[in-house]
Amino acid sequence: MNNDLRGIYEFLQQEPTNQDSSLYLGKGLVINLNDPLHEILYQIYSYTLERDFPCFKTLKVKIRTFEPIDNSHLSIEQKRGFCRFLEEALCNVGQHATGVTRLVVTCSPSEGCYTVAVIDDGLGMNSSSEGQGTQQFRNLARQFKGKFRRVSLSPKGTLCELSCPVGKSWFW
Structure with a gap:
C-alpha cells in the first residue's frame, strides 16, 4: 500500500x-490513453490479473479477445471509462467469484457499438443488491448513451458487460 x-x-x-x-x-x-484502445485494455487486463486476489488463484482457463476499433471518435474520458470498467469488473471476479476456474474477457466492436464483457464461471451473485461499482457502471453507461448489464448465468457464473455506440454520433 x-x-x-x-x-x-x-x-x-x-x-x-x-x-x-x-x-x-x-x-x-x-x-x-492516447494509445489504441485495444492495447490499453490489454494492459489493464494483464495488470489486474497479476493482482493478489483470492479468486484469481483458482483460475485455470483465461480466454481474451481485444479487437481494435477506430480511435478517432473516442475521447480520453471515454477510453478512461472503458479502462475503469474493465479493471473493476476483473477486480470483482478476483474478490467475489468463489470457485472460478474460467474467465472470458472480450472487447470488440459489433453493430455500431463497442462492447467490453467479463464472464466467469464462479458461484455467481449471491445478492440482488447493487454495490457502488455497479452504480458507477450504470452511470457510465448513461454518460456513454450505452448499456450496462450484470447478470447471473446458469448453472453458475456472472456476466458483466458495458456496450456503447461508437462513431460520429457518440457525443461525450
Missing part, C-alpha cells in the same frame, strides 16, 4: 499535460 501511495504521489507531481492523457494503475504503472 505504501508503494502505491508513493506511486500516486509521484504521478501527481508530473506535468499536468501528462495527467490528461494518462491513467495511473498502481505500482508505478501509468497507461497512455
Whole structure:
C-alpha cells in the first residue's frame, strides 16, 4: 500500500499535460490513453490479473479477445471509462467469484457499438443488491448513451458487460 501511495504521489507531481492523457494503475504503472484502445485494455487486463486476489488463484482457463476499433471518435474520458470498467469488473471476479476456474474477457466492436464483457464461471451473485461499482457502471453507461448489464448465468457464473455506440454520433 505504501508503494502505491508513493506511486500516486509521484504521478501527481508530473506535468499536468501528462495527467490528461494518462491513467495511473498502481505500482508505478501509468497507461497512455492516447494509445489504441485495444492495447490499453490489454494492459489493464494483464495488470489486474497479476493482482493478489483470492479468486484469481483458482483460475485455470483465461480466454481474451481485444479487437481494435477506430480511435478517432473516442475521447480520453471515454477510453478512461472503458479502462475503469474493465479493471473493476476483473477486480470483482478476483474478490467475489468463489470457485472460478474460467474467465472470458472480450472487447470488440459489433453493430455500431463497442462492447467490453467479463464472464466467469464462479458461484455467481449471491445478492440482488447493487454495490457502488455497479452504480458507477450504470452511470457510465448513461454518460456513454450505452448499456450496462450484470447478470447471473446458469448453472453458475456472472456476466458483466458495458456496450456503447461508437462513431460520429457518440457525443461525450
